[in-house]
Amino acid sequence: MGKVYATTERVYQAAPARVYEALADYTGTRPKILPAQYSEYEVKAGGSGAGTQVHWKLQATEKRVRDCLFTVTAPSPEQLVETDANSSMVVTWTVSAVGESQSKVTVEATWTGAGGIGGFFERTFAPKGLNRIHDQVLANLAGQL
Numbered sequence: 285m286g287k288v289y290a291t292t293e294r295v296y297q298a299a300p301a302r303v304y305e306a307l308a309d310y311t312g313t314r315p316k317i318l319p320a321q322y323s324e325y326e327v328k329a330g331g332s333g334a335g336t337q338v339h340w341k342l343q344a345t346e347k348r349v350r351d352c353l354f355t356v357t358a359p360s361p362e363q364l365v366e367t368d369a370n371s372s373m374v375v376t377w378t379v380s381a382v383g384e385s386q387s388k389v390t391v392e393a394t395w396t397g398a399g400g401i402g403g404f405f406e407r408t409f410a411p412k413g414l415n416r417i418h419d420q421v422l423a424n425l426a427g428q429l
Contacts, residue, residue, distance in 0.1 A: 286396070290414040293390040294422040295382055298429040300362070303387040304379045306428055308333040308364055310356070317424035321417050334358040338366075344413055372396040389425070391418045 296303055306313045311331040318325060323341045330336035336356040343349045352373070354366040366375040373395040382388045393414055 288395050290393045290412075290418070291390065292415045292418040292422060293388055294419070294426070296387045296389065296426060296429055297385065298387055299385050300379045300381045300387040302429060303389060303425075304362065304364075306425060307377050307379065307389070308356075308358075310336045310338050313425075313428050314338075317421050317428060319417060319420040319424065328353070330356070333364065342417070344417070389422060391422065393418070 309332060310327050315325050318340070321343045323343070325340045326338070328337040328339055334357050337353065338356070339351075339353050341349055341351055350368075350373075351370055353369040354375070355369065357365045357367070359365060362379050364377040366377075368374070373393060375391065375393045378390045378392075380388050380390070
């Protein structure tokens with residue numbers, strides 16, 4: 285068993301505070317930017333930034349559906365960290381300034397992968413699939429800014 289990493293990033297023509305605010309809005313913006321792989325989205329507590337608890341199902345592949353219950357923390361003014369109660373998955377959203385009125389969002393997902401041959405395939409293919417999903421989330425975010 286080893287850690288599995290998936291990282292995606294995108295640059296926006298918007299101030300970092302505006303981008304962070306949109307990402308931290310789990311009741312308004314987040315449900316609007318989620319692609320079809322997400323279902324049963326529900327805010328269980330909070331709704332804005334740290335302290336939010338949110339549920340969704342993520343269909344990572346045709347046969348693989350994760351039932352996720354994330355609790356959100358904000359360890360810094362640039363980061364949102366989503367920790368899944370149902371698995372070892374942690375998703376970190378980092379917003380950083382890039383030039384004047386530009387922002388870069390980096391989304392990194394990590395989890396403890398399976399061992400053996402299954403783990404090899406998971407480490408090889410799962411990050412690519414999750415990166416495609418997160419890339420769509422980030423593309424949809426552009427339309428909300």
